[in-house]
Amino acid sequence: xxxxxxxxxxxxxxxxxxxxxxxxxxxxxxxxxxxxxxxxxxxxxxxxxxxxxxxxxxxxxxxxxxxxxxxxxxxxxxxxxxxxxxxxxxxxxxxxxxxxxxxxxxxxxxxxxxx
Amino acid sequence: xxxxxxxxxxxxxxxxxxxxxxxxxxxxxxxxxxxxxxxxxxxxxxxxxxxxxxxxxxxxxxxxxxxxxxxxxxxxxxxxxxxxxxxxxxxxxxxxxxxxxxxxxxxxxxxxx
Numbered sequence: 001x002x003x004x005x006x007x008x009x010x011x012x013x014x015x016x017x018x019x020x021x022x023x024x025x026x027x028x029x030x031x032x033x034x035x036x037x038x039x040x041x042x043x044x045x046x047x048x049x050x051x052x053x054x055x056x057x058x059x060x061x062x063x064x065x066x067x068x069x070x071x072x073x074x075x076x077x078x079x080x081x082x083x084x085x086x087x088x089x090x091x092x093x094x095x096x097x098x099x100x101x102x103x104x105x106x107x108x109x110x111x112x113x114x115x
Numbered sequence: 116x117x118x119x120x121x122x123x124x125x126x127x128x129x130x131x132x133x134x135x136x137x138x139x140x141x142x143x144x145x146x147x148x149x150x151x152x153x154x155x156x157x158x159x160x161x162x163x164x165x166x167x168x169x170x171x172x173x174x175x176x177x178x179x180x181x182x183x184x185x186x187x188x189x190x191x192x193x194x195x196x197x198x199x200x201x202x203x204x205x206x207x208x209x210x211x212x213x214x215x216x217x218x219x220x221x222x223x224x225x226x227x228x
Binding site: 004031033040041042043045048058088090092094096101102103104105106107108109111 | 147149151156157158159160161164166204214215216218219220221
């Protein structure tokens, strides 16, 4: 089974802190994604990566950056945490076979609270 | 720009009922549509993926249909059980590849004994 793990289930940080969220997948997937999920807004794509050291912005990249130094690991960085970044953060990975049956596999999520 | 809408936002039913969750999308040029399940405070699990050439997919008590021309998909749950209580989300791919997905806001289902 595909396994996507996230470094923390719950995290509490203070305004202005630099925050790192880590995601690791064990299925050699090319694509990795970071989403945030807020009530009533659904999942919104922050950044994604289609290869090592490659990244592209999603719908809401402001205030975030990412790093992918190894294929299995994709990190989300909040440069200076703010209260409006309090949210559930979900990481996902998917293969890039180019077929119409590729799906995404999700981690358990990190509930981040910024005080 | 593709938009995905799910109706209703929440649903509460007694155990044993058959129910239908709805998903609509504005751009019919999709190559698949997926339904996911999310338990409270957890990640998403893929339930069903319907390719654009298919009309429906079945897994156990779940049946998902796709009508591209009308921009609609339905998820049918037969003989609902309390264990089906969760949020159900549908998603379609962005244009441009890389398997990026656009999600609906979800339907929160509660099945009570």
